[in-house]
Amino acid sequence: MDKTDQKGINTRLAHSGHNPSDFFGFVQPPVVHASTVLFPDANTMANRTQRYTYGTRGTPTSDALCAAIDELEGSAGTIAVPSGLAAVVVPLLAFLSAGDHVLIVDSVYNPTRRFADTMLARLGVEVEYYAPEIGADIERLMKPNTKVVWTESPGSNTFEMQDIPAIAKVARAHGAVTMMDNTWATPLYFRPLDHGVDISVHAATKYPGGHSDVLLGTVSANAACWERLHDTFLTLGVCAGPDDIYQVQRGLKTMGVRLDRHQKSALEIARWLEGRPEVARVLHPALPSFPGHAIWKRDFSGSSGLFSIVLAGAGQKQAHAFLDALEVFGLGYSWGGHESLAVHVYLGDRTVAKGNHDGPMIRLQIGLEDPADLIADIEKGLAAARVAG
Ligand SMILES: *Cc1c(COP(=O)(O)O)cnc(C)c1O
Numbered sequence: 001m002d003k004t005d006q007k008g009i010n011t012r013l014a015h016s017g018h019n020p021s022d023f024f025g026f027v028q029p030p031v032v033h034a035s036t037v038l039f040p041d042a043n044t045m046a047n048r049t050q051r052y053t054y055g056t057r058g059t060p061t062s063d064a065l066c067a068a069i070d071e072l073e074g075s076a077g078t079i080a081v082p083s084g085l086a087a088v089v090v091p092l093l094a095f096l097s098a099g100d101h102v103l104i105v106d107s108v109y110n111p112t113r114r115f116a117d118t119m120l121a122r123l124g125v126e127v128e129y130y131a132p133e134i135g136a137d138i139e140r141l142m143k144p145n146t147k148v149v150w151t152e153s154p155g156s157n158t159f160e161m162q163d164i165p166a167i168a169k170v171a172r173a174h175g176a177v178t179m180m181d182n183t184w185a186t187p188l189y190f191r192p193l194d195h196g197v198d199i200s201v202h203a204a205t206k207y208p209g210g211h212s213d214v215l216l217g218t219v220s221a222n223a224a225c226w227e228r229l230h231d232t233f234l235t236l237g238v239c240a241g242p243d244d245i246y247q248v249q250r251g252l253k254t255m256g257v258r259l260d261r262h263q264k265s266a267l268e269i270a271r272w273l274e275g276r277p278e279v280a281r282v283l284h285p286a287l288p289s290f291p292g293h294a295i296w297k298r299d300f301s302g303s304s305g306l307f308s309i310v311l312a313g314a315g316q317k318q319a320h321a322f323l324d325a326l327e328v329f330g331l332g333y334s335w336g337g338h339e340s341l342a343v344h345v346y347l348g349d350r351t352v353a354k355g356n357h358d359g360p361m362i363r364l365q366i367g368l369e370d371p372a373d374l375i376a377d378i379e380k381g382l383a384a385a386r387v388a389g
Pocket residue numbers: 083084085086088109156181183184202203204205206215216217334
């Protein structure tokens with residue numbers, strides 16, 4: 001489909017990526033299992049003058065997904081890697097060298113921090129964390145050797161909103177690349193490259209996959225950063241498997257309607273939770289009571305199904321009682337699938353964005369079940385927490 005096409009998002013999701021007439025009219029792209037690609041003659045082989053040359057370098061299956069993501073992100077190129085964490089690691093390795101300085105938001109997805117504190121530090125990169133609310137004040141932290149500013153908005157578990165346009169503007173003025181983990185919003189509700197970000201990262205494991213059965217990551221770059229990102233991808237050999245790529249491109253077709261339902265149910269439940277005496281705070285960017293709400297409203301066009309609550313004046317015993325009373329919600333990591341999940345949030349890794357949460361924090365992933373059943377389940381959890389307290 002034409003990239004300038006202004007059709008609605010669900011129409012574009014249904015028709016982007018694969019062109020059926022390229023493969024005998026079949027609606028979905030072929031799942032190409034490949035290492036070797038044959039060349040018709042020695043000259044073509046020597047000059048690699050054909051579209052596909054080797055399995056690690058792309059196939060019709062990976063092209064279908066990456067073209068669809070490019071259209072959603074407005075990017076020059078996208079790579080597909082075996083996990084969301086790999087999608088974090090590859091661009092950082094692409095743009096950081098020994099002696100460089102990287103600024104990372106303190107409310108970052110914890111495994112991103114672990115990669116930075118262990119491997120980046122070992123490779124001689126100076127790692128510094130900044131407060132999510134910093135905005136244009138990030139200017140104060142920029143050094144001559146700052147090469148990358150890593151953002152994630154909203155923040156993991158605590159959902160702090162970052163002023164992405166302000167941060168990206170400062171970074172660009174200093175010659176640093178801005179990267180954003182955009183997993184929460186998906187490109188349907190926020191398009192980082194339109195706001196000055198250079199590289200947008202997704203755990204496609206979450207909403208694009210959508211069914212808790214596949215791991216995949218995507219990294220999308222603007223024209224200025226694409227070549228270096230792509231070179232690093234080829235150098236590292238971190239290509240994803242064709243079945244996983246296929247599952248995610250298939251998931252994209254229904255992502256719009258799924259997200260719409262995640263959004264509506266999560267907001268209904270978040271609003272209901274705001275009125276409950278057992279709940280001290282609801283951390284959801286689309287609620288007017290949330291501190292980062294104005295930024296969310298300015299920059300984002302929707303909210304997804306993941307948010308947190310702080311239980312009023314309770315401790316770990318109450319948090320565990322709440323979780324153990326849930327029957328519809330599963331206890332598990334990850335999110336973005338069809339089923340609801342809950343987890344007791346750990347914030348001990350924070351250095352500057354510690355927050356001042358007076359009770360235990362529970363993160364809820366609102367799935368596609370009927371909201372009335374989810375509310376009844378949470379009511380059981382709150383009752384159990386009350387008894388435990
Ligand atoms: C889950 C997640 C990742 C990592 O994705 P995996 O596929 O589980 O490795 C990265 N960033 C964020 C914000 C995530 O929620």
